[in-house]
Amino acid sequence: MLLPAPTSLAPNVYAAGPLDRAEELRRDEVKLAGVLTDSTSLFVPVWQDRHLFREDGCGGAEAVFLSADRAEALMAGGADSCFLGLREGVAYFALDLGHLETPDHAPALAGLGDFADLRRIGPLLARDDSAILALARALVHWHGRHRFCGLCGGETRSEQGGHLRRCQTPDCGALHFPRTDPAVIMLVHDGGDRCVLGRQARFPAGMHSTLAGFVEPGESLEDTVVREVHEEVGLTVRQVTYHSSQPWPFPSSLMLGFYAVAEPASLRIDPHELESAAWFTRSELLKSPEDDSFRLPRSDSIARRLVSDWLTGQWQQRL
DSSP: OEEOOOOOSSOOTTOSOSOBOOHHHHHOHHHHHHHHTOTTOEEEEEETTEEEEEEOSSSOEEEOOBOHHHHHHHHHTTOEEEEEEEETTEEEEEEEOTTOSOGGGOGGGTTSOEEEEHHHHGGGSOHHHHHHHHHHHHHHHHHHTOSBOTTTOOBEEEEGGGTEEEEOOTTTOOEEOOOOEEEEEEEEEOSSSEEEEEEOTTSOTTBOBOEEEEOOTTOOHHHHHHHHHHHHHOOOEEEEEEEEEEEETTTTEEEEEEEEEEOOOOOOOOTTTOSEEEEEEHHHHHTOOOBTTBBOOOTTSHHHHHHHHHHHTHHHHTO
16 A cells, blocks of 8 residues: 655755756757856866865865866867756756776866765765756766667667757667666565665675665566565565655666565565575664664665654655
């Protein structure tokens, strides 16, 4: 049984970005070309799925957006751009620096900061900036893996500001659009004081998280929740409640968050999916040492949001 979505108190990290996607503008090649060279436009450099950051002087970090003149120099050297959208009249573009063996020798980047994984720096950023960088990362990643047509193998070319690739083979001409892979992520609980957290071998030391899995063809979202819970820990789900969603560009997922009430039985763990899993009480999780012996999911993830809202009871207040 699927219950309706609650009213969210706040968006998840990387969601609710500030940009107007401006579809009409990206369809107008002449106007878009003018915006690309406008002196006020800002550019998000992406190199090997990493973004450019600098320390903010307060123990945190801030994203570095390139000016149009710096971006022009990099595009002259082979960098590709993708239009992201408008923010208070200012155009934002992603700048793919994948052609550089290393950014250290690019004069336009000298002294601006260091490239780092958004997963490491994202939680330290202003929320709007993290959403812009997530969009840039997702688009650049997609372009890097769709340079050739999946139907005929011909070369594809970017159009509409990077939101479409067209096969250049005359007899094909197939259109390819950015794709996002839907995945469900759910906190399984017994309807009372216990929930299930699991651990995969690839997780950082001590980290336990909610269960998750990709939606398969022919499945509804609630079907996927029921299937994944049964496959991973052997429990039977009797109620599914939608929580919220989160873009997760690592590399290209949309995480759809749920609570799943399951029969309070012993777990049957699938060793191909999980290293371990167990029932935990609220008291146990509230006392989490957050170290290598035990820690909750990373702070920017919807997994952590699901756990935190369950611990505080906020998810019930929003039903």
